[in-house]
Amino acid sequence: MIPLCIPEISGNEWKYVKECLDTNWVSSAGSYVNKFEEDFAKYIGSKKAVVTMNGTAALELALRVLGIGNGDEVIVSSMTFISPVNTIRYVGAEPVFVDACRDTYIMDAEKVEELITPRTKAIMPVHIYGHPVDMDKIMEIASKYNLYVIEDATEGLGSVYKGRELGSIGDIGCFSFNGNKLITTGAGGMLTTNNEMLGEKAKYLSTQTKKVLENGAFYHEEIGYNYRMPNLLAAMGCAQLENIERYIEIKRKNANLYNTLLSDVKGITIPVEKDNVKNVYWLYSILVEDEYPLSRDELIYKLRENGIESRTFFMPVHKMPPYVGSRHGDMLITNEISEKGINLPSSVGLTDNDIIKVINIIKSI
Known part of the structure; x- marks a missing residue:
């Protein structure tokens, strides 16, 4: 796994x-x-x-x-x-x-x-x-x-x-x-x-x-x-x-490899890094768009079948029972990305071969 x-x-x-x-x-x-x-x-x-x-x-x-x-x-x-x-x-x-x-x-x-x-x-x-x-x-x-x-x-x-x-x-x-x-x-x-x-x-x-x-x-x-x-x-x-800088370097290197290998996959939106910021990519997070052959959850199941753990984006808190009725603005984007988002393996100990295995499954579909 x-x-x-x-x-x-x-x-x-x-x-x-x-x-x-x-x-x-x-x-x-x-x-x-x-x-x-x-x-x-x-x-x-x-x-x-x-x-x-x-x-x-x-x-x-x-x-x-x-x-x-x-x-x-x-x-x-x-x-x-x-x-x-x-x-x-x-x-x-x-x-x-x-x-x-x-x-x-x-x-x-x-x-x-x-x-x-x-x-x-x-x-x-x-x-x-x-x-x-x-x-x-x-x-x-x-x-x-x-x-x-x-x-x-x-x-x-x-x-x-x-x-x-x-x-x-x-x-x-x-x-x-x-x-x-x-x-x-x-x-x-x-x-x-x-x-x-x-x-x-x-x-x-x-x-x-x-x-x-x-x-x-x-x-x-x-x-x-x-x-x-x-x-x-x-x-x-x-x-x-004492090792945090090494961990950050690895996280960013792994994200760069993910970005490179996923950039041409139709229906997959990769994360960004805005100008003047440095993104540590704590979790490498993508959106599974409508153009992709599988739904977000179907992709999660497919990865699991191949020994790869992934996770959905957070469910919107304003939809949770304790907070239904709380004041909020227009939540269109939150609602959409919560249904399309998936976090891929992101451990510091992740190897290039691990990432390639994940990408190969996503591309094979």
Whole structure:
């Protein structure tokens, strides 16, 4: 089986995790927690980074430190994994869904402004599958209406927008390190920001708002959250981060081979890379158009029969039962690409022969 996207464990992961076990620093007080935060902030280009138990926790913390809650609205993609949308509801706010771009699959920044009301407090662009959202436009709108910007940069880790790493442009950036992400800690997440006060607030909330008094007692001034990352996972994150540039290079090389071999296949639309951006191609994503002999799902089944795992695009969140009735704009593009989109194998360990096998099946049809 050629898997869709599995982790690459080929660096100092065993060494660093063993050190945690040998020294008994396995929980959230170990040195690797601080090191992972510092190394990640330096890589992203942010002043502050805060590790969390997962990416969802990072997104919820972002909303809470910005004071977003009951009665507020957050404009967000519908073409996304459901996690960022759920966190909006966690804090009592309401999601407002915006349509996607057909060529890049990400939030259509040109359609955001029409959805703004007096209740709108933030925009949450999601850089799905690796391509950056048009952040200049998003930041322009946010400035005009005094809105916060929270980037869900999980799938865009390693992508660059006009010289800046994703997750360092908005007020807050959020990342997940789940097993299929560019770098992984098994579980875990990260919040990044250039506002040190927001970063300190996020750290405070994520560690149960714990203050240690002179006599060693714990004192809590407000409700906090146990969103800490254990030292074991942070150790793995440090090892993974050491190899991130190599992973990015491989991802882009593989995408280039896919593009070359699929460019002449009628009925297959390949992903793009807009000017002044660098697409990490976290997942290599195509559209199966009406001209192709098989439907999208039929192609998925055909690939599976030949030992190749693939996956549909995300189903639109505005069509999910918890969010039916939520406010949204015209969702024609989102609805269309969700029915035509397919993600092909994209692991860092993918070989040229693996890609050629996938392409040969697509072409044989």
